[in-house]
Amino acid sequence: MESRHVSRVIAASPQDVYEFAVAPANLPRWASGLAEADVEVKDDHLVVQSPMGEVRVRFVPRNSFGILDHDVTLPSGATVTNPLRVLAHPDGAEVVFTVRQLDLSDEEFEQDARTIAKDLDALAALLES
Incomplete structure (x- = not known):
């Protein structure tokens, strides 16, 4: 199983990003x-309509450490843990999402990483506007 850290620096405070x-x-x-x-x-x-269908999402409790880890329970019943962090960075904050391949094909894994990078870019655009 491969893991990849996808990150984006955002010109906003870590607290605001979190x-x-x-x-x-x-x-x-x-x-x-x-x-x-x-x-x-x-x-x-949370109950969320996602590209995968209806999923349940449970974030770790709110905290002062910028930890946004969350479990996603898929329509199949399988649960995927997603590490997500907001870190202090000299230019504001850095958001780091760990993508895990698990049972995905190489192409599905690459697509997940691209989607997450796009999502982090969207987060930055919203916070930097």
Whole structure:
């Protein structure tokens, strides 16, 4: 299994990036690989219409460390853990998403990495405008 860190520097404070990224209502604005429509909050998880169908997302509790790790339960019932961090950077913040190949083909893995890079670019565009 291969892992790849996809990152993007954003000219905004780590706190601002974290607060924007963790807000469920903002997910469809920047996380196209995860949320295609409004997010429904149910108890301790989110119900999201994604490109994969309806998924359940559970983020780690809010924290002061910039950790946005989240589990995504797919329509198949399989759960994928996604490490996501907002780090301090000399130019603002750096967002780092760890993509794991798991049972994906090489092409699917490359597509996931491209989608995540595009999503991080969208996050940066929203926060830098």
